[in-house]
Amino acid sequence: MIRCLIVDDEEPARELIKLHLSGLEDFEIVASLGNALDAFVFLQKNPVDLVFLDIQMPKVSGLELARSLQSSPKIILTTAYREYAADAFEMEVFDYLVKPITQERFMKSIARFMHYWSGKAEIPEPAKDNDTAYMFFKVGREQVKIMLRDILYIEGLADYIKVHTKDRSYIASEKLGYMEETLSSNSFVRIHKSFIIAIDKITSFNADQVMLDDKPLPLGRLFKAGFLKTIQAKTQD
Known part of the structure; x- marks a missing residue:
């Protein structure tokens, strides 16, 4: 109900x-x-x-x-x-x-x-161990299993998201806000109204953008403080 x-x-x-x-x-x-x-x-x-x-x-x-x-x-x-x-x-x-x-x-x-x-x-809560954790994403008529360790970043597209991995991308029926609530804050962080990224895939960042390998993504003004706090906490772990 x-x-x-x-x-x-x-x-x-x-x-x-x-x-x-x-x-x-x-x-x-x-x-x-x-x-x-x-x-x-x-x-x-x-x-x-x-x-x-x-x-x-x-x-x-x-x-x-x-x-x-x-x-x-x-x-x-x-x-x-x-x-x-x-x-x-x-x-x-x-x-x-x-x-x-x-x-x-x-x-x-x-x-x-x-x-x-x-x-x-149909989407299970991700396991705590990010090496074995996965989620099912509704892609078209199928539920596609994606390992969390393979996700580089997730892009918001209005009523959908685009899940980017190293090998390919998937357009899934979900909201970016729900993904932010569901994914572990120890492994993922939101950097922009349109992007959530995998923390361990970050290669560098500055005041305006975050680099994931050779992919630059914008660092939004409203998300900058939370991003820096997350990175600082990870550094101190």
């Missing part, structure tokens, strides 16, 4: 989401809340898989709530304003629905989520 939370300061908007979800057997609405503060408190105590989140709300906006969550569920933003789309996808929200939300558009979003959810169920 997929646990859903609805957060919107307008009751008609909450009721519409409930109506859209009412015919779906696999979805359970665990709460319907009118502000982001109540939602923040609820999420600290209750497991949730999917949040339908309005952006413009009193006191705390939906985007502020999303940024405040350390371990975030998948978020589908619901808003009457298109201008927040760039900020939303920078945060890697799952989808962005513009009000009034039609049943057709809502079901397209749900179909995408179900595709993600079914793939997630």
Whole structure:
């Protein structure tokens, strides 16, 4: 069962989401809340898989709530304003629905989520030993086994990722944010909104880029401090 939370300061908007979800057997609405503060408190105590989140709300906006969550569920933003789309996808929200939300558009979003959810169920947590650890990635219609030690870097491509190994690359159905949460921080580090790299494949770096063998990748401003902290910690090990 997929646990859903609805957060919107307008009751008609909450009721519409409930109506859209009412015919779906696999979805359970665990709460319907009118502000982001109540939602923040609820999420600290209750497991949730999917949040339908309005952006413009009193006191705390939906985007502020999303940024405040350390371990975030998948978020589908619901808003009457298109201008927040760039900020939303920078945060890697799952989808962005513009009000009034039609049943057709809502079901397209749900179909995408179900595709993600079914793939997630088939991906095991990677083992602690990186020499023997592997993951299965959904590549086309197949689940492809890739050893973690073979991964050079992972590139984000909107709703997909591109897993680069020394021999070849694979385009898989997954979000880069999920890979960041799943992969061990001892072996992988995010250096840019579009790139996660294998730490042991780094040959050099400077203030602007990281070299993996002969492949230069950009070092993003927002990720630089975390990258340097990770490298320092590895050096001290």
